[in-house]
Amino acid sequence: MRDVMSTQKSESRYRESLREHNRKVDHACRAAWGISVKMWRVLDQVVSLGALALAGYAIAEGAEPVLALLIAAVIISGPKVVEWWLVREDFVEFEEMRSRRDGKE
DSSP: OHHHHHHHHHHHHHHHHHHHHHHHHHHHHHHHTSOOHHHHHHHHHHHHHHHHHHHHHHHHTTOOHHHHHHHHHHHHHHHHHHHHHHHHHHHHHHHHHHHHHHTOO
16 A cells, blocks of 8 residues: 555656646746747657658668668757757746745745
8 A cells, every 4th residue: 555655646746847847848938939838849749750750751762771860869859959948048037937926035
């Protein structure tokens, strides 16, 4: 029984951590581009699928598979790096907004 309870607590912490990260991404995306975190995730997935489709097409046309997949990996990691940078740059403003919301000025 104790294992079940610890699993539920760790899942709860994990979910809360994801929610917090999504709030940060949402705030950064809205401040920078005026889009929500859901739209950002959709764009991220479209870029990933497009990169894989492009790599598959390049391999089918005779490109070196390792090079095509390496380029696809770079393209796929692009939105992840942008997300990290946006959240890092927007962190101070997000913390100020959260402290105002919580009444901890």
